[in-house]
Amino acid sequence: MFRPFRCPRPECPAHAQPFPGFFIRDGVYHPLCRPHPVPRFRCRVCGRGFSRQTFRADYRQKKPSINATCCDLLVACVGLRQAARVLKVARRTIERRFAWLALHATRFQANRLAGVSLAGPFQLDELESFEANRYQPVTVPILIERRTLFLIATAVGPLRRKGRMTPLQRRRRLQHEARHGRRPSHSRAAVRTILARLRPLVRPPRPLILESDEKPLYGRLGNDLFGPRFRWRRHSAAARRDRTNPLFPINHTNARLRHFLARLRRRSWCVSKKRDCLQRHLSIAALWSNFCRGITNRTHMTPAQSLGIAPRGLRIEEVLAWRADWGALSPGLLA
Ligand SMILES: [Zn+2]
Numbered sequence: 214m215f216r217p218f219r220c221p222r223p224e225c226p227a228h229a230q231p232f233p234g235f236f237i238r239d240g241v242y243h244p245l246c247r248p249h250p251v252p253r254f255r256c257r258v259c260g261r262g263f264s265r266q267t268f269r270a271d272y273r274q275k276k277p278s279i280n281a282t283c284c285d286l287l288v289a290c291v292g293l294r295q296a297a298r299v300l301k302v303a304r305r306t307i308e309r310r311f312a313w314l315a316l317h318a319t320r321f322q323a324n325r326l327a328g329v330s331l332a333g334p335f336q337l338d339e340l341e342s343f344e345a346n347r348y349q350p351v352t353v354p355i356l357i358e359r360r361t362l363f364l365i366a367t368a369v370g371p372l373r374r375k376g377r378m379t380p381l382q383r384r385r386r387l388q389h390e391a392r393h394g395r396r397p398s399h400s401r402a403a404v405r406t407i408l409a410r411l412r413p414l415v416r417p418p419r420p421l422i423l424e425s426d427e428k429p430l431y432g433r434l435g436n437d438l439f440g441p442r443f444r445w446r447r448h449s450a451a452a453r454r455d456r457t458n459p460l461f462p463i464n465h466t467n468a469r470l471r472h473f474l475a476r477l478r479r480r481s482w483c484v485s486k487k488r489d490c491l492q493r494h495l496s497i498a499a500l501w502s503n504f505c506r507g508i509t510n511r512t513h514m515t516p517a518q519s520l521g522i523a524p525r526g527l528r529i530e531e532v533l534a535w536r537a538d539w540g541a542l543s544p545g546l547l548a
Contacts, residue, residue, distance in 0.1 A: 217254050219542065221267040225259040229542065246277055268544050270317055270536045276302065281529045283310050287494065288501045292475045292483040315493030318500035320537035325504075325522045326365075327541055331414045334359045334422035334446070336463035337407070337431060339400065340470070341372070342477055344488045348374050348389040351488050352400045353477075353495070355470070356407045359424065359462050362508055363516035364499040366410040369488045370403030371396055405434050417442060424460065426450035473498050504532050 217236050220227035227235040235257055241250035242264065253264045271277035279300050286296040297307040336359050343350045350372040356365045373396045374386055390396070408423075415421045421439045424446040425431045435443040448459045458464065474494055475483035485491040504517045504527045517523035527546070535544035 215252065215265045215268075217263070217265075217268065218544070220256040220259060220261075221263045222256070222259055222261055223539065225256060225261070227256055227258040228539075246275060268535060270533055272536070274313075276306065279306075279310065280314070280533050283307065284314055284497060284501060284529050284533065287311065287314070288473045288498050290473060290475045290478065311490075311497075312493060314500075314533075315496045317533065317537055318496040320543070321500060321532055322496075322503065324537050324540065324543050324545070325517065326414065329414060329520075329522055330416060330419075331358060331411075331520070332419065333415060334424055335365070335411065336460060336466075337404070337423060337425045338460070338463045338467060339404070339428075340467045340477075342485065342491065344371075344485050344491070346389075348386055349396060350374050351485075351491065352398075352403055353491070354400075354404045354407050355463065355466060356410070357463055357466050358516070358520060361516040361519040362462055362466055363503055363520050364466065365414070366407035367492070367495040367499065368403040368406045369492045369495070370399030371488065372398050372400065401430060401434070404430060405438070408434055408438055412438065415439075420444050422446065424448065424463075426460065469502070470495070470498060473502070500532060501529065505529050 219229075219231040220235060222228055236254040237257060239253040239255045239262060241252050243250050244266065251264050251266050253262060255262050266272045269277075271280055274280075279302060282300060283296055286299060287293075291299070293307050293311060294304055297304045300307070335356060337354060337356050339352045339354045341350055341352055352370050352372050354368050354370075356367070357363060358365060378386065411421060420442045421435070422444045423431065423435055425448070427447045427449065432445045432447075435445055446459075450460075452458050452460075454464050455461070471477045471479070475481060476485045476491060476494060485494075502516065504515055504523055506515060507513045507526065508516055508519065513526050515523065515526045518526055524546070531546060535546070537543045
């Protein structure tokens with residue numbers, strides 16, 4: 214039986230400080246999208262009505278039933294168009310649901326990580342992809358907690374195309390830059406963004422241990438952000454990438470992301486048209502791989518569970534159930 218635990222209107226005093234009996238029951242209604250009746254309530258402080266549905270993450274959605282499967286498909290290497298075909302809905306519906314899932318995923322993870330203290334070590338690496346065409350590469354820095362493979366943060370930033378090119382490719386890059394201007398390289402800003410996310414999670418005087426390849430940028434940014442408590446462990450990127458490689462956890466994470474996300478597969482038609490969409494997709498993948506999927510195929514222990522921020526492995530329906538947009542006042546896992 215659902216009992217509201219606060220008034221859902223953020224401007225009402227019973228939102229931040231609810232008291233026993235702040236609401237009265239007010240009948241039920243029959244939504245079009247659900248077979249069972251939904252109980253209604255009225256707040257005795259602000260006098261406004263609300264229902265159980267007001268606390269749900271999918272409130273105001275016309276087809277909440279597609280959410281879990283949509284999420285499952287998006288991390289099963291299926292593109293947005295194919296997801297729409299499988300679910301028999303319009304492509305636009307999936308596009309909107311994709312944006313909603315990403316926003317919810319970001320908030321859900323932020324709520325679960327609020328106030329948490331982590332010891333690390335952490336691992337960082339950048340994988341490369343592109344938006345729209347090969348003259349618009351992007352860098353995708355990924356930050357994980359090493360022991361649990363918990364995906365802490367991801368970012369996406371533009372890069373200028375470099376590396377070996379044929380004379381034709383060089384000419385094409387010139388033409389591309391004549392039309393769109395020289396493409397900036399935002400690796401520094403993107404890596405800085407994700408490293409800064411560790412600030413509230415690793416509080417002084419605890420040292421911050423970061424493992425990565427030898428790119429000097431990482432050392433500079435780490436010292437910049439964390440000062441003397443920053444410990445940088447560098448490892449050669451040229452070493453064989455197997456289980457004995459000290460960077461195996463992050464290399465493995467990158468390989469898994471390329472496996473889960475259609476848009477990160479090599480030589481794929483599903484390549485991102487815009488880098489914002491890649492960022493959204495990464496947020497959804499982080500939610501699923503952190504809270505729903507076992508660390509490996511053999512264990513059911515999820516990264517979030519191993520980190521101590523989830524009581525057990527969660528079903529995708531559970532992480533998508535309750536709204537996450539009230540910060541610390543959000544319903545959490547069990548309203
Ligand atoms: Zn109220």
